[in-house]
Amino acid sequence: MNGEGELALAHRALAHLGGDQAQATVTHERSLFSRFARSTATQATVIDDTSVEMLCVLDGHTGAASTNQVDDEGLEDAARLARGAATAAARSGPGAYPGLPQPAPTTAHRGYDPATATLDAGAAGCALAAAFARCREAGLEAFGIWTAGEVTTAIASSTGVAVADGVTDASMTVIARDNGGRSGYATSTAVAAGTIDAAALAAAAVAKVTRDDPATLAPGEYTVVLDHAAVGTLLDFLGSLAFNGLAHTELRGALSGLIGARVAAPCINLADSTRVPGTLPRSFDAEGVPKRPLPLIQDGIAHAVVYDTRTAALARTSSTGHALAPGGSPDGPEPVNLVLAGGDAATLEELCAPIKRGLFVTRLWYVNTVEPRRALLTGMTRDGTFLIEDGAIGRPLHDVRFTDSALRILAATEQLTAAQRLVSDTDQYGRRFAKGVLCPALRAGAFRVSGGSA
Template identity: 60%
Template sequence: MSLVTRETPLQTAQRALALAGPGEVQVTVVRERSLMSRFARSAPTQATAVDDTTVEILVVREHHAALAGTNRLDDEALLATARNADRAALAAALGGAGTHPGLAEPTAPAPPRGGSDDDEAQLDPARAGAALRATFAVAAEHGLEAFGAWTAGAVQTAIASSSGAQLEEEVTDSFMKVVCRDGQGRSGYASATATTADAIDPAVLAARAASKVRDAPAAELGPGSYPVVLEPEAVGLLLEFLGSLAFNGLAHAEGRGALSGRLATTVAAPAIDLSDMPLSARTLPRAFDLEGVPKASLQLIADGIAQAVVHDLRSAALAGAGTRSTGHAVAPGGAPDGPAPTNLVLRGGSARDVEELCAPIERGIYVTRLWYVNTVREKETLLTGMTREGTFLIEDGQITRPLRDVRFTDSVLRLLAATEALTREQRLVSEGEFYGRRFAYGVLCPALRAGGFRVTGATTT
């Protein structure tokens, strides 16, 4: 191994910063080590190990920012990358006045964070193999086949900047999902997200997924509005979308956000209390954002009243009136789509469990998870998507039969306004999707019951 691979990400960032020379420069180094093991029909299918480091150099000239990246760590490559960024910033400056507010002011180095697991142990392929074996055994006990994925990752992020930032942290994460399926195609889903693989029990997940495969014909529901109980996986995905549609400070400042003109007004039921809590150990904690701004808790909805939106440096500057970044940049220099909350927490309610949520429902829908959700109309937070792998009919207060998956087209804010009860227990949930460089995030939330869930279609045989 070469000398440079023994550097810490922060040392690499410092070296790149020195090579970049004078000027307004931020270097962001991200090292990912991860392992993902997939399975289908109770057999392993694909297993992927990644070890990669990316260096992104942001140069700001006359309030114009330009970004260049590489995954080569030698001096020659870093110097060339810095020059590319500088040339691009100069070209941008020829176009007139820029709007970048400048780099973040330096902050005290954050304490090291991350999971307690030893990274190398966490990424041991034998651990993945054991997880799969345990899952297959439970599925077999139920006469079912298992499908899913197990993954663990350790991502170190470091930032060094000409304004004096010297930051480094590690986020470890693990995710597993299990789909159990019978010969008729009936299936059930369970998943878990945690900071370490130790916190996830594959056998428990497999048993939970298997319990949702009911040996009964599926009922059908036509289009209409129904009371609904949403498990945390479904709630979490809806809140993720709400994060980008309602709490994105850039969209808000441009007047196209769902809460434009609605801050300090009632937007949800009184029981709804939503925050971004990046330092909470019950989430996947992070100490700083990708502009080097420290993270802190931020209340977004309190007692149903909209409180705030999140900002990065650029959206804060656009918002004006002394608005400051809340530490929600998701890319060096700010992402074109704006900032986003990455550690959403929905406060739990008083319901003991999902059975208690179901109890008052005469005829309604129980949803384990949602799938292929997409935005229909942004300002209304109107989404469409399907239910999947665990949809049931609720009759006279109890889950009675499987239900054919339904298509919903509904507004997240309307659902939160129609929320009647939430479980006490919250669960950290995520989709476990890792496109590009691994960035683990999840939503800590309870299950909830809401009225008027709008069904616009159903699957057919």
């Protein structure tokens, strides 16, 4: 990948925009998806598409248009729409957008794997076959997905920004399930598809399916061990609730008024960083602002939130390189490379050892925000929930509903594993956008169970 073709297209699109302030963003995605259910391949999808986003800035207003028709006619149509939108917006009076950022040097990263970019469907076939075989040996059925993608992004702007970046990502999820509906889960995401071991993943999923009848856990507060996937989900939600510079500035954020205050246990060190090995790095944000490491919570003390150009102007500070869309998302910026530092526990078993009675959670499901100001969330556990008794993982539990604050859980965190894993929630709804949380598993002394699913 060198992105030269995409950058040339971005410059060609920029030429159509004209005017003083304009940005053209080109995104090219090539990806494969192979889904499976009941140990059978079900749906396979190939995507190969290019989109061009045109942004026109006029008197503090932005007008945007996008198209996948990249000939001159298509680009001119999109440019005309973007100019028309900005012109119409400007007639309402001066706007708040401070202007496009100036060019700044970006840093190379290790987020591109040429082998993954070849997108060999044969690799998907081998991965599925390995997962099916391991589940079949255990008398279980396999469900899940294998996917790999290459995304190249190029930005050219009237301020002189001219950057291109290529990233690859691959992931596989295996759910092993028995006839009674008991299930186990394992997932892996990485820059390189070659590092994903389908058989090992399937074995890990199989290991979470026990033959014992599940017990029921009454609502209440429990000590909990959250496996990596569960921690990643909590932190992903915290990313939007606590560190969004727009909500923070408008006193709607979970950390509004709390910068400099203790908001988590001293063992919590959370940053947004693309330079830590194991993340899904990228060089710049959607405005072409370079990515730099940013500590968010240090030793449990709230340190910073993130900004794009628009929200930085509101807060009278500088962009931290977290724009999610050209010109900034109307909903504000978010961190997309959260890293929670690991602790000193060598294993999950070590996390469980001090617990007299508690629960082990493999993953969380359908989490949603109840009260954003408190980072209060609700969701279910799924695919591997167990009782911890006398320091060890024991009987399976029926899935439970939790309703708790992500910040409260971090404040009650007692210990973390040394090992971190990448927990990815790659956005595949529009254009593929690989992102993830690199985090350890943790033990927290307080986790509120509000219901169950017996």
